[in-house]
Amino acid sequence: MRTKRIVDILMTAALMLLMSMQITDTTLHEYIGFFMFVIVIFHVYLNRIWYKALFKGRYTLLRSFTVIINFALLIAFFMSVFSGLIMSETFPALNIESLTSFVRVSHLSSSYLCFVLMAVHAGLYWGAVAGKIKASWPVIIAIIISGWGLYAFLNADIFSYITLRNQFAFIDYDKNFALVLLDNISMFVLWTLAGYETTRILTGKYLRPCVIISCVLLIGLSLYTLCGTQTGGF
Secondary structure (H helix, E strand, C coil): CHHHHHHHHHHHHHHHHHCCHHHCCHHHHHHHHHHHHHHHHHHHHHCHHHHHCCCCCCCCHHHHHHHHHHHHHHHHHHHHHHHHHHHCCCCHHHCCHHHHHHHHHHHHHHHHHHHHHHHHHHHHCCHHHHCCCCCCHHHHHHHHHHHHHHHHHHHCCHHHHHCCCCCCCCCCCCCCHHHHHHHHHHHHHHHHHHHHHHHHHHCCCCHHHHHHHHHHHHHHHHHHHHHCCCCCCC
16 A cells, blocks of 8 residues: 555656656656656556456446546556657657647647546545545645636646647746746646545435536636736747
C-alpha cells in the first residue's frame, strides 16, 4: 500500500510538470515524459489483480464507469507517449518527420485528455480517503480550489484542444511559475472532485454531489464571467 501511494504521488508530480511547458524546456519535458511512462507501467503492474478480475463478478454502473475511464486513460496515455516519441529530439528512435504534423495534433489532444482522465481516475479511488474525513472544511476548500480550476480550464480553452477544434496550443511563457502550478493543481482537483462525486451519484447518493457541483459551477463560471481571459493560455 505504501508503495502504491509513493507511485501515485510521483505520477501526479510528473503530470504537473509535464503540463507546465512554461517552466521546462523540451529536453526536460521529454525526460519527465519517459519517467512518467516507466512509473505508469509500474502502477499498472501493482494493480494487476484489478485487470485479472475484469471478467469476474457483476458489473454495476460504478464498476462499468470505472472500467471505461481506466481504459480510456490507458489509450490516451499511450497515444500521448507514442506521438511524443515520434516527435522526440531526445529519443530519436521513432522520429518520423513525415508524421510530425499529424502527431503534434494527436499529442496535444491526447495529453490534455490524459490530464483530465488521470484526475477523474484519482477521484474514482478517493473514497477510501474521503470516508475518513469527518470535518467539513476540507470539502469547502476543495470546492473553492475546484471553482478556480474550472475558471482556469475555461480560460485556457482546454476543451478545444481535446476536441481538436484548436490545433495550436498557446503557452504563455511569461506566466509566473507559481500561477502555472496553481492552475494545474486546481484543474486536477476539479476533475478529481468530479470523479469522486460521480461515484457517489452512481451509487444512488444525489444530494451532496448536486450541491457540490453547483457550488463549483457557480464559482468557476462567475470568475470566468467577471475576469474573462486574463491569464492568456495554459
